[in-house]
Amino acid sequence: MGLFDFNKKATAKKADIVVSPESIICPVCKKEIFKEEAKRMKYVCPECNYYFRVRANNRIRMVVDDGSFEAWFDDIRTENPLNFPDYEGKIEDTMEKTKLSEGVTVGSATLRGERIVIGVIDSRFLMGSMGHVVGERITLAVEKATEEKLPVILFCCSGGARMQEGIVSLMQMAKTSAALKKHSDAGLLYISVLTDPTTGGVTASFAMLGDIILAEPKALIGFAGPRVIEQTIGEKLPEGFQRSEFQLEHGFVDAIVERDNLRNVLANLVKMHIRKEGYANFDPQFDNVRYDATELMKERAAKSKPLGVWDKVCAARQLFRLQSEDYINTIFDEFIELHGDRYFRDDPAIMGGIGYLDGQAVTVIGVNKGKSLEDCKKHNYGMPSPEGYRKALRLMKQAEKFHRPVITFVNTSGAYPGLKAEENGQGEAIARNLFEMAGLKTPILTIMIGEGGSGGALALAVGNEVWMEENATYSILSPEGFASILWKDSSRSTEAAEVMRITAHDMKELKVIEDIIPEYGMADEDALTSISSYMKGHMKEFLKKMNEKSIDQIVEERYTRFRKF
Numbered sequence: 262m263g264l265f266d267f268n269k270k271a272t273a274k275k276a277d278i279v280v281s282p283e284s285i286i287c288p289v290c291k292k293e294i295f296k297e298e299a300k301r302m303k304y305v306c307p308e309c310n311y312y313f314r315v316r317a318n319n320r321i322r323m324v325v326d327d328g329s330f331e332a333w334f335d336d337i338r339t340e341n342p343l344n345f346p347d348y349e350g351k352i353e354d355t356m357e358k359t360k361l362s363e364g365v366t367v368g369s370a371t372l373r374g375e376r377i378v379i380g381v382i383d384s385r386f387l388m389g390s391m392g393h394v395v396g397e398r399i400t401l402a403v404e405k406a407t408e409e410k411l412p413v414i415l416f417c418c419s420g421g422a423r424m425q426e427g428i429v430s431l432m433q434m435a436k437t438s439a440a441l442k443k444h445s446d447a448g449l450l451y452i453s454v455l456t457d458p459t460t461g462g463v464t465a466s467f468a469m470l471g472d473i474i475l476a477e478p479k480a481l482i483g484f485a486g487p488r489v490i491e492q493t494i495g496e497k498l499p500e501g502f503q504r505s506e507f508q509l510e511h512g513f514v515d516a517i518v519e520r521d522n523l524r525n526v527l528a529n530l531v532k533m534h535i536r537k538e539g540y541a542n543f544d545p546q547f548d549n550v551r552y553d554a555t556e557l558m559k560e561r562a563a564k565s566k567p568l569g570v571w572d573k574v575c576a577a578r579q580l581f582r583l584q585s586e587d588y589i590n591t592i593f594d595e596f597i598e599l600h601g602d603r604y605f606r607d608d609p610a611i612m613g614g615i616g617y618l619d620g621q622a623v624t625v626i627g628v629n630k631g632k633s634l635e636d637c638k639k640h641n642y643g644m645p646s647p648e649g650y651r652k653a654l655r656l657m658k659q660a661e662k663f664h665r666p667v668i669t670f671v672n673t674s675g676a677y678p679g680l681k682a683e684e685n686g687q688g689e690a691i692a693r694n695l696f697e698m699a700g701l702k703t704p705i706l707t708i709m710i711g712e713g714g715s716g717g718a719l720a721l722a723v724g725n726e727v728w729m730e731e732n733a734t735y736s737i738l739s740p741e742g743f744a745s746i747l748w749k750d751s752s753r754s755t756e757a758a759e760v761m762r763i764t765a766h767d768m769k770e771l772k773v774i775e776d777i778i779p780e781y782g783m784a785d786e787d788a789l790t791s792i793s794s795y796m797k798g799h800m801k802e803f804l805k806k807m808n809e810k811s812i813d814q815i816v817e818e819r820y821t822r823f824r825k826f
């Protein structure tokens with residue numbers, strides 16, 4: 262399957278061309294597709310992977326459990342608040358043609374057995390524009406979800422506000438957003454799914470307010486439409502501008518999900534957010550699991566000699582050293598990566614998301630350095646930018662809202678010292694994390710797995726406990742920098758490392774950390790299983806310990822932990 266061409270414009274009308282009652286034509290590659298096949302393919306062109314716009318009833322059928330959907334508020338009908346000429350006639354014609362009562366269908370359903378509230382906008386109804394009925398049905402559905410403590414999933418597809426309803430249409434933006442604010446304040450989950458196209462007043466209200474925002478590939482997502490922008494600036498927009506991939510890169514979308522996988526991802530996310538008491542809801546099937554090193558690693562550890570300080574500096578910097586991604590994929594099940602700071606950009610130096618620790622949902626955040634030159638460039642060598650810290654903070658606040666513990670993995674030589682990073686407030690971003698993490702109303706555990714470089718490391722390390730791998734380092738700056746500042750001679754870095762006290766054992770003595778994690782010689786691929794086992798077992802002990810405390814106690818202990826220095 263190829264990818265469809267951005268430049269070949271596929272309008273809504275063309276997308277729905279029916280050549281015969283049994284088939285449709287792909288607007289991009291012109292392939293004729295039988296309707297039965299289109300249905301089986303979930304309305305994705307088998308030839309060029311073009312995503313057809315999906316009718317509300319088809320979307321609901323594709324997402325929720327069979328026969329579980331119950332429509333709500335279907336009886337609310339369109340009025341003509343501005344007495345706009347011919348509006349009633351247009352609505353009647355559209356109703357007749359689409360067999361829809363308005364642009365949005367809302368109701369309740371189950372998704373893999375979990376009850377949800379769902380709303381789907383259908384682009385066939387006046388381009389999914391948001392008039393009073395669309396706003397009202399969504400608002401009522403969200404209010405009912407708040408009352409019944411249910412998660413909400415909204416599928417967005419809209420040209421924006423409905424012109425024929427003027428200012429009344431504009432007010433729907435404020436109204437729907439207000440209802441979602443109440444839903445959010447009640448600690449409930451809202452997922453928005455952006456489909457082609459999501460623009461105008463819908464983007465500038467409920468579409469962008471999801472706790473988690475998913476998008477279908479290559480959907481047009483933006484506030485001002487491309488035509489309006491092109492006319493205003495008098496320039497042609499670059500390829501891919503305002504598409505899902507562009508929004509992901511700019512930090513506004515958590516993940517792009519293929520249509521085929523959407524039901525699965527939504528069901529997992531809903532399940533991860535089922536409210537449970539405490540932080541140690543481990544699946545009983547893991548009760549008797551031993552978290553032990555392999556025999557081979559025990560032998561290797563017995564043979565290996567402890568490293569000197571400078572050797573540790575080098576070990577912490579090794580390219581083949583295990584990184585956050587390795588541990589995350591080994592320790593946690595069903596990890597879903599969530600992207601973006603929702604302000605500016607997604608920082609590839611920091612990854613974050615939600616996964617299960619033997620059945621307990623946790624928010625996991627980690628710095629990745631990369632392992633090949635190309636990979637390192639992509640991750641900016643593990644030097645986070647302000648948007649990385651802001652993404653981390655967004656995910657931590659999300660964890661707080663849903664009472665999920667936070668686990669962070671730190672491995673950075675420091676925050677990125679660059680022009681853009683300064684322009685975007687590197688100092689502010691680090692400070693904000695220290696400030697917010699101090700009061701975060703959920704347990705935080707930090708594991709230093711390599712370099713712990715200064716403020717850039719600390720910005721992810723205000724934990725209730727901080728652990729360090731045996732050969733990891735943690736310092737105010739690099740030994741090279743230290744030697745250069747103090748002795749005006751960066752070549753004396755080995756000597757600097759000795760006096761700076763930067764090893765895990767130093768940290769334990771200085772009470773900067775609670776635990777030292779064995780590396781069984783070296784944190785390499787061979788040791789991954791053994792180190793992960795150690796971490797996993799201890800993480801569970803940590804959460805059981807946290808479970809015994811009130812949230813005020815947890816926050817106060819974190820305060821005291823840092824207050825003592």
Ligand SMILES: [Zn+2]
Pocket residue numbers: 287288289290291292306307308309310311
């Ligand atoms: Zn096609």
